[in-house]
Amino acid sequence: LWKYMKDYFPISLVKTAELDPSRNYLAGFHPHGIGVIGAFTNLCMEGMGFSSVFPGICSHLMMLNMWFCFPFFRDYIVSMGLVSADKESAAPILSRKGGGNLLSIVVGGIQEALAARPGAYKLVLQNRKGFIRLALIHGVALVPIFSFGENDIFDQVENSPGSWLHWFQDRLLKTMRFSIPLFYGHGVFQYSVGFMPYCWPITTTVGKPIKVQKTPHPSQEEVDRLHQCYIKELRNLFATHKLKYNVPKDQHLEFC
Helix, strand or coil, rough: CCHHHHHHEEEEECCCCCCCCCCCCCCCCCEECCCCCCHHHHHHCCCHHHHHHCCEEEEEEECCCCHCCCCCCHHHHHHEEECCCCCCHHHHHCCCCCCCEEEEECHHHHHHCCCCCCCCCCCCCCCCHHEEEEEEEEEEEEEEEEECCCEEEEEEEECCCCCCHHHHHHHHHHCCCCCCCCCCEECCCCCCCCCCCCCCCEEEEECEEEEECCCCCCCCHCCCCCHHHHHHHHHHHHHHHHHHHHHCCCCCCEEE
């Protein structure tokens, strides 16, 4: 099923550096997009054969805690390597003796999904530093991942700041910690409007690991310094590969 899904877009997984199977890693996945299709297919569903691209590495992906409240569905996603988005779930993965684990976090979350539309490269990252602190505490290398085309598979109803839809989505996000992007694609038998995603290539690019010194009690200064280093490496990853994947030369990442 996931291989059929891979061929629909199509979806690709690109390795830019080796991951040592004797170490553990924490990865930031960007952007969220509408459905995080690149992350699911490449990092936990074996749609692209992650285990053969990165031999010796067991991949896990964090997901909102609410999805683990549904019986049967919960068991299905756990079997695929998905874990709840909290420190207690991350700790045994990142501290595994002998290494061999990669834990990915979709850093921008649902807030980033509300801005996902074709041609958008705005990432919610400026004040997202919890995963940085987690990497320092466990002393695991940080891996930036950028998924080209992730925002291009759906359109979204206009929700610019000041609009009633933006106000409603923002209020829902603040009160429920969850919101609903009003997205659309094409239909099954027609291409005018529907909920099928557009057949647009998605290329998930795994960047070079950033070495992290284990710091059980990191200061805010240490967190900020590593956060800036991570942003720099993410910018470099995007700039190095953007022309290969139909991103305009003058397009740059925006952070909020």
